[in-house]
Amino acid sequence: MIASAKKLTVSKTLFLSHLLLALVIIGGMSVARYESEWYRQVNFSATLAKQSLQSQIHPFSAAVGGINYAAMTLPSTIDTLSAIENMLFVEISGVSDFSRKSVVVRYVPNQSKVWRADLASDEVKQSADRVNKLTGMLKLVESYNTLQVRKLNYLLERAKAEQRLLANSVRKEETFELKWEKPTTFTPYYSLDESTYTLHVLLPLRNQNGGSIWAVFDAQELRDFKQSLTYSIVLEALIALSLASLVVYWVAYWIVRPLKRLADSMSKTVNYRSLDGFPELERSDEIGQLAQAYRGLLLKIDQQLDSLRAKSDADSLTGLGSRYKYSHAASTYIERNLRAGKAVGLLICDIDNFKAYNDIYGHMQGDKALVTVAAQLQSKLTNVDLAFRYGGEEFVILCCRRDKAELERVGEQMRRAVEEVNLSHSGNAGYGRITISIGGSLAQLSQAQNEVADFDAMVESLFSTADKALYECKKAGRNRTAWASVFYPVQSGSYPLLGCKK
Structure with missing residues (x-):
């Protein structure tokens, strides 16, 4: 074997060695991508199945x-x-x-x-x-x-x-x-x-x-996905391997270093943006094609990851943020706006007697009602406000304004917007149409308080207080708003209710 290797020319040695290297790298990336995407898709399907059963x-x-x-x-x-x-x-x-x-x-x-x-x-x-x-x-x-x-x-x-x-x-x-x-x-x-x-x-x-x-x-969709994924990865691996073979076949000694640089980048955890400025991308020969193909593969992976993240961050029915997104975005949003000196409000909006609506009109009409209510809530918010579907018929709104009066005005505008849609609801006694009750809590901290604030605890306090205010609305007859203040650090376990408004 050693004697045979000695008979090989430099170009053949470069061709065979780089072909083997390309095969190992492309195979490793293909296996890693397959395992990653397959696990992600199975986990995503299982998560959807779990969410469909949570309410039961x-x-x-x-x-x-x-x-x-x-x-x-x-x-x-x-x-x-x-x-x-x-x-x-x-x-x-x-x-x-x-x-x-x-x-x-x-x-x-x-x-x-x-x-x-x-x-x-x-x-x-x-x-x-x-x-x-x-x-x-x-x-x-x-x-x-x-x-x-x-x-x-x-x-x-x-x-x-x-x-x-x-x-x-x-x-x-x-x-x-x-x-x-x-x-x-x-x-x-x-x-x-x-x-x-x-x-x-x-x-x-x-x-x-x-x-x-x-x-x-029934997980037949996963079988179809697996077949499609296998076909895609094998095809892309074959294309990449073919490109590598063509490039290596025409190489000379002066391009060994660029190829080695590409191989080194493939062995690291990178994304397509990290290849910006890569000199091989500017080449018009085979080395440049290989670099472009590699960058395109990374771009496709990043796009698929972004798509999966978007699906988990958005509620599939209403298009609002999901409960998962709320749990990750609430603390950052509240901290950023409180440190900017703004008044921050957390509103819990609940559709009144929605179970009766589903019983009377059916779950398909219930879903349409949820979409309508979500659109009305969104229409009264600015591009810096955040809206989430927290679960079932319950929505959570995060918004910031200059003072308490502006926050209260936002809540009342949302309540009226839903009521004025005039969507019939015979099970909503006293109103005959779909209405919502809103419990809100607000916070505005001084500079000194901002320096010692525990914003994760603030999120829990705001939500708990808004939930209590929502309870007061329900007790007072529904179709109204109620607000309570939370100032940090909290001096007692109770929060002053600012009043119910219809």
């Missing part, structure tokens, strides 16, 4: 803790789960807080099926006996005793409904074939089964004795 954790926890099968089998619960994209199966399991009874309820959302999977052997017989007993009691009651008749009829209908549920559960449990095996490990709350491309999500319940939500999602 509290009601399911309460239902499991109180053994409330009626709540877990409501049509609205099935409709909510059916509305979650790509969900194939859900199992709610746990232990009740009072009798320590095991509770297991299963759903197949795309077929609108729900049944109990925790039936004891004698429950069906006990239910049938209860129906027969009530039927017999009803026959013995005199027809003129209408109150007793109505009472027994009500109890009988409930007992029959329970009997139907039990019979339905027995039938479905016997005929249902569980196609998925629950993973033994979740990292940290999800597991991807690549043999079937199903995404398993496991979230804990919050009742005293614990429980979990196990959901199975």
Whole structure:
């Protein structure tokens, strides 16, 4: 082998050595990019699945803790789960807080099926006996005793409904074939089964004795993404390798150093901006092409990263900032504006009786209402204000003005803007249209206070105080604003309420 190497010319030696170097670098970058993008996409899909289930954790926890099968089998619960994209199966399991009874309820959302999977052997017989007993009691009651008749009829209908549920559960449990095996490990709350491309999500319940939500999602999109990603990376690697082969083939000794400089840059953590001013970018030969291709690859990676960041920072429905963005932006925003001597306000805006709106008009109309309200709130803000969808029908606004009066005016303008849309809401008693209640807290610090301020604690104080003010609005009749002041450092645990305004 050494003898063969001695027979190689300098150009062949340079060609083979640099070709091997290019192969190693491009392969390493391709593997690293594949692993990074694949993990990021899986994690993103799991995060979306988790977020779609977050709103169900509290009601399911309460239902499991109180053994409330009626709540877990409501049509609205099935409709909510059916509305979650790509969900194939859900199992709610746990232990009740009072009798320590095991509770297991299963759903197949795309077929609108729900049944109990925790039936004891004698429950069906006990239910049938209860129906027969009530039927017999009803026959013995005199027809003129209408109150007793109505009472027994009500109890009988409930007992029959329970009997139907039990019979339905027995039938479905016997005929249902569980196609998925629950993973033994979740990292940290999800597991991807690549043999079937199903995404398993496991979230804990919050009742005293614990429980979990196990959901199975169709992850065929991840399979398509993986195929596309593999094809893209292989193609780009082949193109890069071909370019490297062409460049190295025509090299001479005078371009060895530029190639080495490119190889050194590839082994470091860089982005496309760090290549600005790179002399090889100005060349019109093959070395310049290789440098441009490398910079383009980095640009594409940065663009994809920016796209993923934007998706996590923005609420997908309203376009406002997400709760994740609020948690990262609030402290910086408040610190910057308080140090500039401005009055900073944190407003919590909550749509009045929104659950009733969803129940009456449906969740699709509810989503449209959320978009409309978000647009009205945004229309009354400036380009230095920040608006976030905090969760459900709750929005958080961060704004700064010269004084308290201007902040209060912003809150009132937003409240009126939503009311004047005149979006019908028969479930909002007293108003008949969609309205919002706003709880606001404001802070303005002196120079001395700014020097010792704990702005992370200030964020928590502002939010807590605004939440209390929102509660006062709800208690006072809704469709109004209330403000409270927070000055740092706080001297007591309570904050003065400045008043509710309608």
